[in-house]
Amino acid sequence: MSAAPLVEAARTHAVPAPAVPSAVEAPAASPPGRPRLLGIGEAASRTGASERALRYYQQLGLITPSGCTPGGLRRYSEEDLVRVGRLRDLQRLLGLNLEEIRAVFANDDRLAALRREYHAEGTDDTRRRDIIAEGLEVRSELRATVNGKLIALQEFLADLDAERDRLQRLLTDPGVASPT
Helix, strand or coil: CCHHHHHHHHHHHCCCCCCCCCCCCCCCCCCCCCCCCEEHHHHHHHHCCCHHHHHHHHHCCCCCCCEECCCCCEEECHHHHHHHHHHHHHHHHHCCCHHHHHHHHHHHHHHHHHHHHHHCCCCCHHHHHHHHHHHHHHHHHHHHHHHHHHHHHHHHHHHHHHHHHHHHHHHHCCCCCCCC
């Protein structure tokens, strides 16, 4: 069996990236052959992040604007906006902190590089199998990160349930004095 169906199966069964917030819409038409780049204000507005947050994400190495003006102003592509949207979804939906998001992005970037290498004309079948194995390892690392969050949430819920049950017992216990 060739490695190509395995890669496709892994791709179709992978956990999809969180949806990009609906605030990220398609840009106005840009000149043919050149993607439209947005200033930081418009990028912030479209992603729901503040300009300060975009600068901070860049400082941490989580995003890199696609361009810069001769005067040093940041310029963002649609791909940059998608990455910011994913970052914010990972924070909001999964509760990941920025260090955990850095690990997710490193995994995403590695998987993208592996896909490019897999589809490169000179890649032989042996290397393709190695690429698939590495892709599985990268996905396993991401799953471990998400599973760690899930376990922490389950423990938090168990603590809340125990406290709720304790308070319920106090409320129904006839030995508890009622206020006068």
